[in-house]
Amino acid sequence: EVQLVESGGGLVQPGGSLRLSCAASGFTVSSNYMSWVRQAPGKGLEWVSVIYSGGSTYYADSVKGRFTISRDNSKNTLYLQMNSLRAEDTAVYYCARSVDSSGLIDYWGQGTLVTVSS
């Protein structure tokens, strides 16, 4: 059974850093396209970043240069390093798996809340 479990969210001050983790089971993270998608309180879904099975990474313009997606194959875990955080980064962050190279997302984690506030 495919499972994605995020952790690492919390309250952080503007300008601070946070690292989110997504522990996967039931499949191999390095064999799939893996994304982070966020949802600000009461708002819609916003794609944040993706890492391809080959290792290529892509980012939304709103986080480019501040966020870094990575994975640890030995731990079957996806990460999102978030630096220079802003109030507008406050959101629930979901880890998501793509079923194939089309990028279609078939599984989502339960999400972890990041709050950026002083």
Next chain:
Amino acid sequence: EIVLTQSPGTLSLSPGERATLSCRASQSVSSSYLAWYQQKPGQAPRLLIYGASSRATGIPDRFSGSGSGTDFTLTISRLEPEDFAVYYCQQYGSSPRLTFGGGTKVEIK
């Protein structure tokens, strides 16, 4: 970047009624790489439809998707109490950067 516009923003209907949700793309969506997701409060999104018209595993047949090019529709033939939720369309396949529509909330009238 493809922009997806969903309408209406809110749909107020009664159980048993038919729901028709629209998703319009700013440019043609290649190979009908258009998906629909359902999201209930406090939960992650759930995949309903992919490839514009294929139902995901375990999705009841009262959910159907149609359309191509720039105009897509999600239809719920007869609303069940558990169908009241927010629905998002999403394009994939043409770019690493996935895009979502703003969502349509289906609420109980």
